[in-house]
Amino acid sequence: MTAPHSLAPAAELDAADALASFRQEFHLPLGPDGRPCAYFCGNSLGLQPKAARAAAEQEFDAWERLGVEGHFHGVSPWMHYHETLTDATARLVGAQPIEVVVMNNLTVNLHLLLVSFYRPTATRYRILMEGGAFPSDQYAIESQARLHGLDPAAAIVELVPRPGEHTLRTEDIEATIAGLGESLATVLIGGVNYYTGQAFDMAAIARAGHAVGATVGFDLAHAAGNLDLRLHDWDVDFACWCSYKYLNSGPGGTSGVFVHERFANRPDLVRLAGWWGHDPSDRFQMKKGFRPMAGAAGWQLSNAQIFPMAIHRASLELVDRAGGMPALRRKSEQLTARLESQIRALNLPADKLEIITPADPAQRGCQLSVLVHERGRELFDYLASVGVIADWREPNVIRMAPVPLYNSFEDVDRAGEALARFFS
Incomplete structure (x- = not known):
C-alpha cells in the first residue's frame, strides 16, 4: 500500500x-x-519552545540578583507578572481582557469556577456533561455534587452517542438540554473531547443552556491553542484550560480561566476567595472582608507562579508571532x-x-x-x-x-x- x-x-x-x-x-x-x-x-x-529556557532563566536571574525585590524591580516585576499574559490570553480564546486570567492548574480552576457557577437548588440541581469525559472532569463534578449533599447518580446527566455512533450530535445535546429544562443548573462539557477528538458547537450549547436558565461552561484542555475560539461572542459563562498541550508551556504548566464580563462586577457571587483576588487598592492593608477584583482576576487565590508563567509567556508570544x-x-x-x-x-x-x-x-x-x-x-x-x-x-x-x-x-x-x- x-x-x-x-x-x-x-x-x-x-x-x-x-x-x-x-x-x-x-x-x-x-x-x-x-x-x-x-x-x-x-x-x-x-x-x-527554544525560548522557554531563556524566559525561565530571566526569572532565575532576577531571583538570584534581587531576592524579594524581584516583585517590584527587574525586567518583569513579579507583582504584576500575570498581567503580562492577559492580552495574549484574551486574543487566544476570543475574550475581552477583563474576562481572562492565568493562574493555578486546570482542575483547581475547574473547582473554583464550579463553586461559583454550579449553585444547585432543590429543583434546579442537575449538571450535564459528556459521557466518557476526561477523568478529572468526572471526579471534579462528582465531588461538587457531593459538596452540595447530592447523589452524583441523580445530579449528573451524561450525554452519550446514538447506538452505533462514536460522537455526539449537536441536535441531541440541544434536545437533552431542553428536556432537562428547569432542573438543569449547569452545563460543563469539554470543548474538544479528549478521546474522540470531537469539537463541540459551543455557541449552540451556550444558547441552549441559557434558554432553560442554566449556566454554561467548558473545559478547554484540548481546545485552547487548537481551535479558533470566540468565548465572548459565543456567550459562554465560564471556561478553563491547561497550557501544556497545544500551548507548549511545559508539563504541569499553568492554567487559564475565562469568566464572561457580565460577571465582572458581581461581588455577590459565591466563590472561594484568596488574597490575590482581593481589590489591589488595599490588598496590602491586610484587612478583613474580601472585595474581589473586577473580572476573572477576582477568582485568583495566590500570587503568580512565576516560572511556569514565564514559559507560558514565551509560548504565547510564538502564537502571536505566527498570526494567532x-x-x-x-x-x-x-x-x-x-x-x-x-x-x-x-x-x-x-x-x-x-x-x-x-x-x-x-x-x-x-x-x-x-x-x-x-x-x-x-x-x-x-x-x-x-x-x-x-x-x-x-x-x-x-x-x-x-x-x-x-x-x-x-x-x-x-x-x-x-x-x-x-x-x-
Whole structure:
C-alpha cells in the first residue's frame, strides 16, 4: 500500500508554508534513527519552545540578583507578572481582557469556577456533561455534587452517542438540554473531547443552556491553542484550560480561566476567595472582608507562579508571532486533512481500523483518533520504533495530532508511510 498520489508532494507544501519556520523554534525529540521524530502527541504534551529556557532563566536571574525585590524591580516585576499574559490570553480564546486570567492548574480552576457557577437548588440541581469525559472532569463534578449533599447518580446527566455512533450530535445535546429544562443548573462539557477528538458547537450549547436558565461552561484542555475560539461572542459563562498541550508551556504548566464580563462586577457571587483576588487598592492593608477584583482576576487565590508563567509567556508570544489562532487553524486543517487522507488510503475495513473523529473540519481540531480493532498496541509500538510518536488510549485508540506550529507535511507523510508498511 502507498500514500495517495493525488496529494501534492509534502516538500512543495512545506516550502510554501508561511508557518514552516516556527518548527525551528522548538526542540524536536530524536527518534531511534537519530533524526527528529514525527511528533503527533501535542494533544498530551506539546514540545518545548527554544525560548522557554531563556524566559525561565530571566526569572532565575532576577531571583538570584534581587531576592524579594524581584516583585517590584527587574525586567518583569513579579507583582504584576500575570498581567503580562492577559492580552495574549484574551486574543487566544476570543475574550475581552477583563474576562481572562492565568493562574493555578486546570482542575483547581475547574473547582473554583464550579463553586461559583454550579449553585444547585432543590429543583434546579442537575449538571450535564459528556459521557466518557476526561477523568478529572468526572471526579471534579462528582465531588461538587457531593459538596452540595447530592447523589452524583441523580445530579449528573451524561450525554452519550446514538447506538452505533462514536460522537455526539449537536441536535441531541440541544434536545437533552431542553428536556432537562428547569432542573438543569449547569452545563460543563469539554470543548474538544479528549478521546474522540470531537469539537463541540459551543455557541449552540451556550444558547441552549441559557434558554432553560442554566449556566454554561467548558473545559478547554484540548481546545485552547487548537481551535479558533470566540468565548465572548459565543456567550459562554465560564471556561478553563491547561497550557501544556497545544500551548507548549511545559508539563504541569499553568492554567487559564475565562469568566464572561457580565460577571465582572458581581461581588455577590459565591466563590472561594484568596488574597490575590482581593481589590489591589488595599490588598496590602491586610484587612478583613474580601472585595474581589473586577473580572476573572477576582477568582485568583495566590500570587503568580512565576516560572511556569514565564514559559507560558514565551509560548504565547510564538502564537502571536505566527498570526494567532486563525493562521494556526488554517494550517491545522490542512495537516489534519492530509493525515486523514493517508489513513483512508489504506483502504482497511472498519472492523480493522476506523477513524472515530468527525470528518467535518468544523467538528474537530487537529487530533484524529483511530480505533484499531486488531493489533492496536502492536501498531502503536511499531510507530514509535520508526520515530512516529502518537498517543495510546485504552482499550484500542491511537490519537495523532499534527500541530501547526511544529509539525510539517513531511511529518504527516512519514506517518502515512509507516502505517502503510505496517499493514502491507
